[in-house]
Amino acid sequence: MGSAVLASWPWDNLGFYKYVLYGPLVGKALASRAWESASPDRWILLLLVLFGLRALTYQLWSSFSNMLFANRRRRIIRDGVDFDQIDKEWDWDNFLMLQILMAATAFYAFPTLRSLPLWDARGLAVAALLHVLVTEPLFYAAHRAFHHSGHLYACYHSLHHSSKVPQPFTAGFATPLEQMVLGVLMAAPLAGACLAGYGSIALAFVYVLGFDFLRAMGHCNVEVFPSGPFRALPVLRYLIYTPTYHTIHHTKREANFCLFMPLFDLLGGTLDDQSWEMQKQTSAAPGMGYAIRPQSMTTLTSPSSITSSSVDEVPDFVFLAHVVDVMQSLHVPFVLRTFASTPFCVQLFLLPMWPFAFLVMLAMWVCSKTFVINCYNLRGRLHQIWAVPRYGFQYFLPFAKDGINKQIELAILRADKMGVKVLSLAALNKNEALNGGGTLFVNKLPDLRVRVVHGNTLTAAVILNEIPKGTTEVFLTGATSKLGRAIALYLCKKQIRVMMMTLSTERFQKIQREAPAEFQQYLVQVTKYRSAQHCKTWIVGKWLSPREQRWAPPGTHFHQFVVPPIIGFRRDCTYGKLAAMRLPKDVQGLGACEYSLERGVVHACHAGGVVHFLEGYTHHEVGAIDVDRIDVVWEAALKHGLRPA
Known part of the structure; x- marks a missing residue:
């Protein structure tokens, strides 16, 4: 494909630096003070504003398309957008760069275009x-x-059809030749209006933005039209296409070729017979509808590609996450899809968005409604990620405790009513001080069908399997927590000396008594960090300050299960990340990174819930960790294709 003329973009190798191509226009606008009404180059500023609004149009439709909490019942293709598609469509805005260069060339070639009036209604009709x-x-x-x-x-x-799930950005994902043809066709009505003497600035904005609006809408994979108007006025079926109508083209490929008006498919004999029935069923929520499932996305020409299914598909597994902070709340697909597909880190371009994100945080605090933020398929079963509308710092406010538990309880009840098999709790949602690691909900709701899981058994297994063989001594902080207790009891049975950092002798002795008598000697209470100044294996379950880290000898490795993770102050030491596992290779539709983890990697508590579901365990995993099950769960995870990250 790359050897064909105009089949690849000339700036493909520039990456982010391709935006330097806007430099001459921006420089000219600044040099001539184009924002002033008397400037002869005011058209350059208008052109830049227009193309900025065009990009915003596609971004807003992309945000809407990925708002699963708002539109999951009207999604047409139910599969998620995976990393491969996101990477392919990363430079979806290439066509905007091409067309602004084409437009600038036209303005230079025809100087009369620079003096168009602000508005002429006759131009819109033409x-x-x-x-x-x-x-x-x-x-x-x-x-x-x-x-x-x-x-x-x-x-x-x-290339355009290689995207499995239509998205607004898919509209711009095409070769230069196709985009040049589209640009010429889009410019024809504007050129005609100008030749007739009715051209105007407003016409260019209205027509071009309207064109982009309809293109992005058709690719959004969410049915936005109710079926009522099409039944009341059948002629509308041929005057405006719907997202369902265009999605059929992306799956069957030999039908529904029109731009925006199905009339031309009718005249050309390429209108799919099921278009309107599918549109009617897809828009009928709640109830029963059709979902297009493109198994291989090759040539789906038979009606078998359209299957009846529940509009509100029930996930088998739910991971109940929470927001970490205001910045991290922007790391979701419905804000910036590409940003969410990379591990989270604070970027400068996020700073202007912080005030808006803060206002959203306040609104979420008031609304207090758990929402779906992501989904993926594993072994043909739907897995969803829900989020409790609470931010990390709110979990440490004493007056917020009851409200947070209420939200978690409502999410569990919702999952139970839907028929979810397993619900796994994220880090702070299972905090011991908050709800006893989920025990509160299981005791309060004894008739639950959904299994509530904290996933800490697999978390402990991941940490323990990170410890190098031959280790004879470890230093453990957070030693009396759920994870600290399990790690200590497991290691002492392996005859590894565990220095448990705790000031509470009573809690230490309680854990020590749980160990078999012959192994109790390997559990040692320490009360000061200096006690570990010769130990190079630190397992951190409580946040460490730089001063406390100073006691570790050079070459120490810090294993962690503390939230938030400690900051690596020591250059002569190494720092592990939070326990995590890589999902099996057959996971489908996963297109967002979990916080700061790599693609396809999830926190161990998330993975623990997945294993609980895949193994078909019927017990709740809440409260204290069953140390005897650590190896069992670890082997089960490896058996199902999960791997340590």
């Missing part, structure tokens, strides 16, 4: 007429040609 008579039929013909010519499809149009 542009609308030319769109119907010129742009729509020519696009239809060109689109069919790209499909029916083996060379054109293989070298050009197959």
Whole structure:
């Protein structure tokens, strides 16, 4: 494909630096003070504003498309958008760069365009007429040609159809040749209006943004039209396409070629017979609807590609997460899809968004409604990630405790009512001081069908399997916590000396008594960090200050299960990340990173819930960790294809 003419973008290798191509226009606008009404280069500023608004249009539709909490019942293709598709569509805005260069060239070639009036209503009528008579039929013909010519499809149009799930950004994911053709067709009505003497600045903004709005809508994978107007006025079916209508084209590929008006598919004999029935069923929520499932995305031409399913699909497994802080709340697909697909870290471009995110935090605190933020498929079963609308610092406010537990309880009851098999609690949602590691809910709701899991058994297993063989001594902080207790009891049975950092002799002795008599000698209470100044294996379950870290000898490795993780102050030491596991290779539709973890890697408590579901365990995993099950759960995780990160 790369050897064909205009099949690849000339700035493909520039990465982020491709935006330097905007430099001459921006520089010219600044040099001529284009924001002043008397500036002869005011058109440059207007052009830049227009293309900024175009990019915003696609971004807003992308945000809407990924708001699973708002539109999951109207999604057409139920599969998630995976990392491969996100990477392929990373430079979706290439066409905007191409078309702004084309527009700038036209303004330089035809100086009269620089003095267009602000508004002329007659131009809108002319542009609308030319769109119907010129742009729509020519696009239809060109689109069919790209499909029916083996060379054109293989070298050009197959790239657009390689995206499994249509997204607003998919609209811009095409080759330069296709985008040049589209740019010319889009410019034809505007050129016609200008030639007729009715061109205007407002017309350019209205037509171009309207064009982008409809293109992004058609690719959004969410049915936004109710079926009522189409039943009341059947003629509307041929005047405006719907997301369902266009998605059929992405799955069957030999039907529904139109730009925005199905009339031309009707005239050309390419209108899919099931289009309106599918649109009706998809828009009927709640109830029963159709979901398109493109198994291989090759050539799906039979009705078997359309299967009846519940509009509100029930997940088998739910991971109940929470927001860490205001910045991290922006690390979700419905804010910036590409940013969410990379491990979280604070970026400068996030700073202007902080005030908005803070206001959203306040609104979420008031609304207090758990929402779906992501989903993926594993072994053909739907897994969803829900989020409790609470931020990390709120978990440490004494007056917020009851409210947070109420939200978690409502999420558990909702999952139980839906038929979810397993619900796993994220870090702070299972805090011992908050709800006893989930014990509160199991005791209060004895008839639950959903299994509540804290996942700490696998978390302990991950940490323990990180410890190098041959280790004879470890230093353990947070020693009397759920994880600290389990780690200490496990290691002492392996005849490893565990220095348990705790000031409470009573709690230490309680744990020591749980160990078999012959191994109790390996559990040692220490009350000062200096006691570990010769131990190079630190297991950290309580936050360490720089001063406390100073007691570790050079070459120490800090294993961690503390939230938030400690900061690596020592250059002569190494720091492990929070316990995590890589999901099996057959996971599908996963397109967002879990906090700061790599792609496909989830926290061990999340993975623990997955294993609980895959193994079909029928018990709740709450409260104290059963030390005898650590190895059992570890082997089960490896058996199902999970791997330590």
